[in-house]
Every structure is written in structure tokens, then in C-alpha cells.
Amino acid sequence: MTRIEFWQGNTACAEGALAAGCNFFGGYPITPSTEVAEIMAAKMPKKGGVFIQMEDEIAGIASIIGASWTGARSMTATSGPGFSLMMENIGYAAMTETPCMIVNVQRGGPSTGQPTMGAQGDMMQVRFGSQGDYAIIALCPANVQEMYELTARAFNLADQYRVPVFLMADEIVGHMREKIIIPDSMPQIPRRPLVKGTLPFKAGADLVPGFPQFGKGYGVHVTGLTHDERGYPAATNPQLHEALVRRLVDKIENARHAIADFDIINPDAEQVFIAYGAPVRTVQQVMHDHPDKNIGFLRLRTVWPFPEFALREFKNVKRFLMPELNLGQMAREVERHVRVPVVSIQKLGGELTTPTELVAALEAPL
Amino acid sequence: MSFDDWYRQDRLPHIYCAGCGNGTIINCTLAAVDQMGWKKDDTVFVSGIGCSSRAPGYIVTDSLHTTHGRAIAFATGVKLANPDLHVIVFTGDGDLAAIGGNHFIHGCRRNIDLTVVCMNNQIYGMTGGQGSPTTPKGCLSSTTPAGCAEMPFDLCELAIAAGANYVSRWTSYHVKELEKAVKVGLETPGFSFIEALVQCPTAFGRRNKFRQVADHVEYLRAHSLLKAKSDRLLAEGKPIPEDMFVVGELARRNRPALGVKP
Known part of the structure; x- marks a missing residue:
């Protein structure tokens, strides 16, 4: 049961x-x-x-x-x-x-x-x-x-x-x-x-x-x-x-x-978050708080082998934003597969990325 | 003896140097295994890295040639996951006593039901003759060019202190005694440790004035002190000569063991 x-x-x-x-x-x-x-x-x-x-x-x-x-x-x-x-x-x-x-x-x-x-x-x-x-x-x-x-x-x-x-x-x-x-x-x-x-x-x-x-x-x-x-x-x-x-x-x-195991949310968006592990939760919070912003999201559960083909589902993407609790380890992997900018939102110290930090990254000029 | 049946004929010729003592130890071990009447399908050989650790590759059973020093840890997993399997570890002095020292003492402490046969050539043979934790004081190796300054490990004392159920030491000269010792080790539940001193003409002998293979084997024979004689000397308060090592059955007991099929 x-x-x-x-x-x-x-x-x-x-x-x-x-x-x-x-x-x-x-x-x-x-x-x-x-x-x-x-x-x-x-x-x-x-x-x-x-x-x-x-x-x-x-x-x-x-x-x-x-x-x-x-x-x-x-x-x-x-x-x-x-x-x-x-x-x-x-x-x-x-x-x-x-x-x-x-x-x-x-x-x-x-x-x-x-x-x-x-x-x-x-x-x-x-x-x-x-x-x-x-x-x-x-x-x-x-x-x-x-x-x-x-x-x-x-x-x-x-x-x-x-x-x-x-x-x-x-x-x-x-x-x-x-x-x-x-x-x-x-x-x-x-x-x-x-x-x-x-x-x-x-x-x-x-x-x-x-x-x-x-x-x-x-x-x-x-x-x-x-x-x-x-x-x-x-x-x-x-x-x-x-x-x-x-x-x-x-x-x-x-x-x-x-x-591969991932979710693609809002594939038509121009700004797309990519996250795995705990930072997924911060992205979810931001999407919940800002339904008006048309945020795209690639939520990874399989990180290796890296499912690079999933990146191609975001046809209108102007930039990827990637919160990680490191100095951009997977952002580097994404960068080698795409031609648009990849913004690495890095956090060290042990605490989770905050929604405020992600919103600031979203609102930074393209 | 029908240890021949246990070899992979399609792996020959082997990698061991002319005059190497390892083949003697492998033969003795396989002869003992054969006498146990064990099926090849139920017997597993595990090893680490080094000359000794190539042995399982020449044996027809399932075998795991693992990473340097870790054979006992791998063997622990094999034995606990399937206690129906008879698990024998081949190792050497560098593999067991240097990089694998921690796994060795914990294997003895757990008294896990393995038989560990150590081919102690007192040097790193495969990498070309560097000093090991059992290189005797004063002996030459490529990393002790002025003679080894450190005291060697007594592997058997270590195994006894750490809790192994059965501990025995012989040399490549004592083939019948060694075969019997391995057999007792295989029969004894819990951790059995058999140390076999072997000649290594290529890496040890040529640096340490053993011009012929037989010279080194004769040295091993002449410097073996039987356990009974050693006990007698101790009882009489007489010193044991520093260049002698005790051979024979050094421990046999029945501590609770791990991995024994109920």
C-alpha cells in the first residue's frame, strides 16, 4: 500500500x-x-x-x-x-x-x-x-x-x-x-x-x-x-x-x-534556469513568485552522462542561468554545448542560493 | 599432487622471472586447496598488486585481481556476501604490510574467514627492487642504496596480535611444511595467515650477494629457526640470533570468526 x-x-x-x-x-x-x-x-x-x-x-x-x-x-x-x-x-x-x-x-x-x-x-x-x-x-x-x-x-x-x-x-x-x-x-x-x-x-x-x-x-x-x-x-x-x-x-x-531524466518547463522562454540538487528548490520558488516573468527551466536529475540534447529544446533562449553550490562546475559543461551566454550563479559557504539572488540575475541586462 | 588441474593452461607462459620462488608457493597453496576437495566453482582467489598478486590470473577459478593493498577488503565483501565461497588471498610484503597494512590488521581483528598467503620476498619485485616494510635492516635495494636503515615488520607477530585464528611461517625451501600449513589454514574457520619467505633473484638476490638462486634458498633454510627450538631457547633464557626467523605454526586458536556459514 x-x-x-x-x-x-x-x-x-x-x-x-x-x-x-x-x-x-x-x-x-x-x-x-x-x-x-x-x-x-x-x-x-x-x-x-x-x-x-x-x-x-x-x-x-x-x-x-x-x-x-x-x-x-x-x-x-x-x-x-x-x-x-x-x-x-x-x-x-x-x-x-x-x-x-x-x-x-x-x-x-x-x-x-x-x-x-x-x-x-x-x-x-x-x-x-x-x-x-x-x-x-x-x-x-x-x-x-x-x-x-x-x-x-x-x-x-x-x-x-x-x-x-x-x-x-x-x-x-x-x-x-x-x-x-x-x-x-x-x-x-x-x-x-x-x-x-x-x-x-x-x-x-x-x-x-x-x-x-x-x-x-x-x-x-x-x-x-x-x-x-x-x-x-x-x-x-x-x-x-x-x-x-x-x-x-x-x-x-x-x-x-x-x-537521461530531466524536466523542461516553459521551453519558449528567453531566460532559462538550469539546476540540479538543492538549487532546484530556489528556482521553483522564483518561478512560483514571478509567474509574469516567463522563466524557462531545465531541471536535471541525471547530470552525468550530461544530456546536452535537452538544451536544444529551448529554441528562443537568450541566456542560460545556472545556480550551483560551487564555482560553476556544471556551467562549464553547459557552455561547451551552447552558443548563448551561460551565467554561472555561484554560491559557496554552505547555504542555499536565495530567490533574491536568482531574481537579481534574471533582471541583470542581457 | 594434482594442482596442475587448477592452472589456466592458456595463460602460460607466466610472467615470473627464472628462479622466482612464487611458483613454489602457488603450487603448495593449490595442492592444499586440491586436498580440501573443494570445487573450482566454489573457490575464489583474490589479490592486490605486485608479483604475488598475478597468481590468481593463472588459476581457473573465479578470481579478482584488485588494487594495490586492498585485496583483503575486496575479499571481505566477497566472503560476507556469499559465505558459501572459499576465499583465498594471495599477497606480498609490499601489498600487505605497506599500502595494505590497515586492511591486514582489520581482517585479523574481524577474524574474517579468509586464508591469506603472503609471498614475502622482502622487496618490491615488480617495480624493480625498492625497499619494503620487510626488507631486513642493512639490506640493499634501489631505495636503500646504503642499506636499509629501518627495522622490518614481523608479519606473523602482527597477525597474532591483531587476532587471526591461525598463523604460520615457512619458506620456499619448506614445501611440504608449507603445503600442510596452508591446508590447516584452509580448514581453520576465521582469518588464517601463512607467510612464505621467498627468494627473488632478480630484485633482491643480485643486490644482496646471492649469486645463485640456490644460495638464497639455502640462506632461508639456514636462518629458519623452528618454533620448538625457539621456545626452548627462550625457556632457557638464551637469546635468539638476530638474523634468524622463527618458522612453524605460531598461532592456532578458535576465536569467534566472521563470515563463517552457520
Whole structure:
């Protein structure tokens, strides 16, 4: 039965994961994500799953990658400093095509920064933080409802594309409490198993190989080294390396239309906001307060792969306005896709962009 | 012995140098695994980075060749998520004791049901012979050109202090003893740690006056002090020579373990 709750964002994230069939959580406590781990510690064993508090975030992500190879739907949750520690193994997950789910409740950085304050400073790190070329999927929730729903979807995307998927929340959304409508059930798309007799890293048209789960007789060798379709190291073969890395990127970039999740509001407007995460709420407030201003809005839930095609829906746009809790990380991505000005409305310090700030940007001469 | 069945024939030839001791350790481990009667489908090998960590790539089972130092953390996830799997970790001194030291002690503390086999060549072999946390004091390496100034780790003492259920040390000379030790490790619930000192002619031997592979193996044999003899010396109040290391079964106990199938 559908029910209504009044939940914190981090609670919704943990509950969404459990509803999605998450059965392994390995992590390390860090503000402002800790509630996710605490709820998992309490609830996971009752559902027959595994909760383990590891010795650091490096071990946290290592454990969920290991668990994933046994078929588990596995996740971890962290924030900036822990996220930085995870980078090497995130690259390992990308290279080995290990489905896993990583929650980053972003706080002010760099370094220890502002543990209890919101930020969106890790948007480039999530895309490019580990060495080499690769691609990932990142989702950004703007409210407690989306903390639940996007978490659940992240597991499906991870399994479907065999890639680490990130819920890039922020402290504001993670710690706010608001109404949430819990659906009866969340759809679960299972991992496609490898067809026996097929090479374990040979992909078909969608560029995603079937999954050779440990313990099922595949005898698969998984390595972070450049590997051939058998999974065997082939680190000095230039053509093979290029083909592998291009496939890892293309399997995500080619699927960006299917992965994309966004709303387009007032596509005929001349001034268009683009926002993801907590600043979405400020844009909504401004649109509510100024119905006369004919404001356009591209509201992103999928940030990576970036759905650049959505920008082309705004035919009359004179400029894009992009509030972010960083120094314009995603505005830079938008700029490389459009010919009109992109106004980056930047906010650091931990507080949310205010409606007054957005109205001032709207009213600035074109 | 039928450890041959456990190798991927299509991966040969292997990357190890002529005279390397790692093959001996892998053979002993696979012989012990074979004696357990485990199915290949239920056995998983996990490793980090380094010469030792290439071993799982030559074995027919499912295997996870992971990032430097993190094998035990990955293996923890595999074992907890599916306790039906037998999980064995191959590691080396640099992988386990330097970059992976924290995961090592926490694996022992949790007493998670893994068997960890460490090929301790006392040097970073794969990167060309840099000093490691087990390089003996005074020994030469490319990063200790005047002789190692630091004291080495005693990996077994570390494992015992941190809580591992089974701890044993042998060398590449003691193949029968090593095979038996690995088997006891596989049989023991909880964290089993087997350290195997190995010769590394390319990176260690040629810098440290072991002109022949056999010279180094003979050194390992001659400087092994059996646990019983070491205990006797201690009881008599006699000192243990500084260049000797104790071999044998160093701990065997039944602390509560994690990841054991109920």
C-alpha cells in the first residue's frame, strides 16, 4: 500500500535502497551521510542482507565491489573526504564493469571543509576523479522524494550498464525533512547474466557484456589491468587498450538518451534556469513568485552522462542561468554545448542560493 | 599432487622471472586447496598488486585481481556476501604490510574467514627492487642504496596480535611444511595467515650477494629457526640470533570468526 511519511533525505535514501533490493552495505561513517549507514546497520540484517562498517572508505568501496561480483546489489555512502579516498577503486569498478551504487552527500570542500554544510563541489570529481578515461552515471536529487526514487533507480542503472552509479546528493537535501509518498514497490531490472560459452568481456551491440557472477561456474578472471575479451591482462597492446577504454565510455555516452531524466518547463522562454540538487528548490520558488516573468527551466536529475540534447529544446533562449553550490562546475559543461551566454550563479559557504539572488540575475541586462 | 588441474593452461607462459620462488608457493597453496576437495566453482582467489598478486590470473577459478593493498577488503565483501565461497588471498610484503597494512590488521581483528598467503620476498619485485616494510635492516635495494636503515615488520607477530585464528611461517625451501600449513589454514574457520619467505633473484638476490638462486634458498633454510627450538631457547633464557626467523605454526586458536556459514 502506498503510504505517506515525513522523512529526512538520508532516511529516504536508505529506504529507497532497501526497496530496490540492496542487500550489501559496506561503508565508513562520515558527516553528513552517516544516517544512511545507521539505518542500514539497523535494517539490513533483518532483511537477510549484510551491513559491514569497514576500516576506511577505501575498504568500504572495495567490499561493495567484491560483494557485487557474488551478485549482490551493493552500496556505500560517503561525503567529500571519503569520496576522495574512494577514487582509485571507483576507477577499478569502471574498468572491471562492476555494478555498484555510491552515495555522496556533498559537503563544503576542499579537504575537511564544512562537514555540516551543503555544497555541490564534487560534480567534476565524480565524472573525472579517477585516473584515465572512463564514464559513469550520476543522479542528483532535489527533494526527499527523489532521494528515495533516484536511489532505487541507481541500482537498476548500475546493473543494466555494469557501471558505478552515483547519487550526488548534498547536505541540504540529505538532512531536510519533508513529506514523501512511498510507492507500493520499486521496479527492479535484474543484471543480465553472461551466456555460458561467451567470452566474459565480449560485448554485443549495447556494448555491455553479460555478467559472469562468481560461484556460477564461469571461472572468470577480473583485473583492473587492461584486459582482452577473455578478461586476461593485455596491458601492452595499444589497439586493445584503446578499444576497451572507448567501449567503457561509449556504453554510457551512447545510452545517454535512455539514462537521461530531466524536466523542461516553459521551453519558449528567453531566460532559462538550469539546476540540479538543492538549487532546484530556489528556482521553483522564483518561478512560483514571478509567474509574469516567463522563466524557462531545465531541471536535471541525471547530470552525468550530461544530456546536452535537452538544451536544444529551448529554441528562443537568450541566456542560460545556472545556480550551483560551487564555482560553476556544471556551467562549464553547459557552455561547451551552447552558443548563448551561460551565467554561472555561484554560491559557496554552505547555504542555499536565495530567490533574491536568482531574481537579481534574471533582471541583470542581457 | 594434482594442482596442475587448477592452472589456466592458456595463460602460460607466466610472467615470473627464472628462479622466482612464487611458483613454489602457488603450487603448495593449490595442492592444499586440491586436498580440501573443494570445487573450482566454489573457490575464489583474490589479490592486490605486485608479483604475488598475478597468481590468481593463472588459476581457473573465479578470481579478482584488485588494487594495490586492498585485496583483503575486496575479499571481505566477497566472503560476507556469499559465505558459501572459499576465499583465498594471495599477497606480498609490499601489498600487505605497506599500502595494505590497515586492511591486514582489520581482517585479523574481524577474524574474517579468509586464508591469506603472503609471498614475502622482502622487496618490491615488480617495480624493480625498492625497499619494503620487510626488507631486513642493512639490506640493499634501489631505495636503500646504503642499506636499509629501518627495522622490518614481523608479519606473523602482527597477525597474532591483531587476532587471526591461525598463523604460520615457512619458506620456499619448506614445501611440504608449507603445503600442510596452508591446508590447516584452509580448514581453520576465521582469518588464517601463512607467510612464505621467498627468494627473488632478480630484485633482491643480485643486490644482496646471492649469486645463485640456490644460495638464497639455502640462506632461508639456514636462518629458519623452528618454533620448538625457539621456545626452548627462550625457556632457557638464551637469546635468539638476530638474523634468524622463527618458522612453524605460531598461532592456532578458535576465536569467534566472521563470515563463517552457520
